[in-house]
Amino acid sequence: MAADAPSFVLPTMQDNPDGSWGPSTSAIPTQYKDIPYAPYSKSDKIGRFADWNEIEARGNTRDGGAAAGGRQNRRYREGPAAYGAGGPSAFSYTHAEDDASFSLVDNKGAPPKRGGPGGFRGGRGGANRNQPGQRGGPPGRGGAQRGGYAGGRGGARDYIGRGGMRLGRRGWRDWEKPGRSxxxxxxxxxxxxxxxxxxxARLGKLRLDVDQSATLDTYGKLHAYxxxxxxxTTKSERPLQIGNKIRYYSTTSDDPVIQEYASKDAATVFATDAIISLLMCASRSVYPWDLIVNREGNKLFxxxxxxxxxxTISVNENAADxxxxKESKDDINxxxxxxxxxxxxNHNFSFQVVKEEQQLEFDHPNPFYGPEETDxxxxxxxxxxxFDMSVNEEEDVKLCLRxxxxxxxxxxxxxxxDLVSIKTLFEFDSxxxxxxxxPDWRTKLDSQRGAVMATEMKNNSFxxxxxxxxxxxxxxxxxxxxxxxxxxPRDNSRHVILGTATMRPTxxxxxxxxxxxxxxxIVRTITDLCLKQPEGKYILVKDPNKPVIRLYAVPDSALTGEDGEEDEEVEIDVIEEE
Structure with missing residues (x-):
């Protein structure tokens, strides 16, 4: 019996001299040395050997796809994976064959796709969660996208109906429209x-509180509103009259008053309110634009x-569609x-709604109106x-603004x-x-002005x-x-005034x-970027198809010469046409 008794030999205990958890380098057998080792912590707990929920989420897609997707999303909500879970594993099975070479022979017809064209799965808020008009989404998002799906709670019902192919009132054949390049x-x-x-995304995270402002001087003359x-109202509409008055929109460097303040070192940055407002609202812009930045000494223009x-004033720039x-010569929209x-x-409305008999003269006359002008x-x-844009008391960064x-x-x-700013919203064809x-302003403006204004705030956010x-x-x-x-709607030469709204700017x-x-x-960040550069000319350019702004350094001879003269002539022709 002693010869037949089983023998038991204790295995050799491997001691890791480094003190770390896991096998030592010398103790690894030769046949396993090339296999990578996924580290793990001593405090990790082994909960299960196999994740059957994940297997179900991967494999059972015919009848349990939604439930499996819910479990998979729940795994992401629980928090990050354990230490070492993302390390390489030589034990993961990878299918080396090409699955595209296999086909399933089945006589059954393909099930109908639910949702709109392209197989989108509709839900609350629209045909696709990335489409504009999503319930609760920010206004103006996706204005440059091609789609025009109906948003809101009922958006999905416009696409999902009996048979799964019911088409809604809006967005018909949007997938066939050419790209907005x-x-x-x-x-x-x-x-x-x-x-x-x-x-x-980077611009939206910037913050700077500017409270200190002062008025240096005033120029020009105002008429009473x-x-x-x-x-x-829409029932007592008034025709829009054509005015023949002169108004100047000179740039910063052509302003004699700003040049005088620059010679006196009144500020570091000089601009106009139209330019600074463009930079402040740059993250809402969709159409391309560009600005010129001149660095002269320690000053920016x-x-x-x-x-x-x-x-020029854009129309429905932030609309989903x-x-x-222009598709034809007769297209005026x-x-x-x-x-x-x-x-x-906009110009003619501001000329018409003032009374010339009541005037308010500022301290100085209009700096751009010469004695040879007759209009x-x-x-x-x-x-x-x-405006003081300084972050601390040690620096002095001021903005001089017209x-x-x-x-x-x-x-x-x-x-x-009370000083008034006069602007207009324009309807061409609802x-x-x-x-x-x-909505049609002639039928909805008086009774549903809030809805009309909300739509304009969405379509013209910028x-x-x-x-x-x-x-x-x-x-x-x-x-x-x-x-x-x-x-x-087909005549772009005659316009009528349907109403006026009063707003407090703040x-x-x-x-x-x-x-x-x-x-x-945003203004201070762009200012710091330009002040870090040497003296010269720079151009800010909004990408025409991406939400990106780029800063270029250009030669001093850029935008001058024959091209600049042609551009100036085009602007004069436009003004004469108006």
Whole structure:
């Protein structure tokens, strides 16, 4: 029996001299030395040898896909995986064959796709969660995307119905529309040097509180706002008259007052309210734009480019389905023509709604109106103001800004007059492509003005935010927004005034979710980037198809010569046409 008794020999205990957990290098057998080892911690607990839930999520897709997906999402909500779980594993099975070479022979027909075209699975809020118009999403997101699916709670019902192929009222055949590939506002030269690239996500995180401001001087003359236009309704509409007055939109470097302040070292950065408001609201812009930055000594001058279309007003830029480019010669609803028409309407409205018999003269006359001019001067006042953008007491970074106001309202209780900024919203055709789902103003403006304004805030978020920021920078007490529509949808030469809304700039900024602190942070960040560069000329360019802003260093000879002269002539022709 002693010979048949089983023998038991204790295994050799491997001691790791390094003190770490796991096998030592010398103790690893030769046949296992090339196999990687996934480390783990002593405190880790082994919960299970096999994750059957994950196996089910991977394999059972016919009848348990939704449940398995829920379990898989729950795993991500529980927190990060254990230490060493992401290490390489030689024991993972990888199928080396090409699955595309196999096919399943089945006589059954393919099940119908649920959702809209392309196989999207519809849910609450729209046909696809990444499409614009999502319930609860920020206004203006996805304005440059091709899709135009109906948003809101009922958006999915427009696509999912009996048979799974019911099509909704909007977004019909959106997948067949051509891509919105826009061209840059300025051609990028081969000698331009890319210095910085900023995306909208980065701009949205910037913050700077600027509280200190002072008014250096005032120039120009204002007319009183006519309160009769506050009582205009769709039933008592008024035709929009064509004005012949002069108004100047000079850039920063062409302003003699700013040049005088620059010679006295009144500030470090010089610009206009139109340029600074563009930078503050840059993360809402969709269409391309560009700005010129000149570094002279320790000073920065932000300028617009001649003939660049900077002063034109876009229409439905942030809409989910913005106006398309010109498809035929008779198409008057393309972005370029609509921008010129909206600019024309905005100028004439500001000329019409003021009373010339009541005037408010500022401390100095208009600096751009020469003695050789014969046409009457429009109501416009310039307030040159400084804003302290310094982060601490050791630095001195001030912004000298030329701000504009359009009219004033006489105050009956005190001697102080309220300054007014006058702007317009434009309706071309509520049933045309690019209208952004706006209701017909002639039937809804009087009874549902809130809904009309909400739609305009969504479709024109960038434009309205810029106007609001300009009013705040100028210190205007109120904004007058006129609702202008075509007399006939197919005639872009005659317009009517359907109503007027009054807004407080600070309250309207809160409704637009516009943060002045974020805007000042963007301006200060761009200022710091330019101040770090040597003296020279730089250009800020908004990418035409991506939410990205780029800063280029360009030669001093850029944008001058024959090209610049041609651009200047184009701008003069546009002004004469208006």
């Amino acid at each position: 826009r061209e840059s506002s300025i051609p990028i030269g081969p000698t331009w040097n890319l210095l910085e690239e900023m995306d909208y 006519d309160r009769l236009y506050d009582r205009v 932000f300028d617009k480019r001649d003939g660049g279309g900077f002063d 913005p106006p398309m480019e 393309n972005p370029a023509d609509l921008a010129l028409e909206a600019t024309y309407v 009457p001067l429009a109501s416009c006042g310039y307030r040159y103001r400084t 701000t504009e106001v359009d009219a004033f309202i006489p105050s009956q209780q005190s001697n102080k007059n 049933r045309a492509q690019g209208a952004g789902g706006a 434009k309205l935010s810029r106007w609001t920021v300009q009013a705040i920078l100028a210190g205007a007490e109120s904004m007058k927004i006129g609702f202008i529509s075509r007399a006939s 309250d309207f900024a809160a409704q637009l979710n516009m943060s002045m602190a974020n805007g000042w942070g």
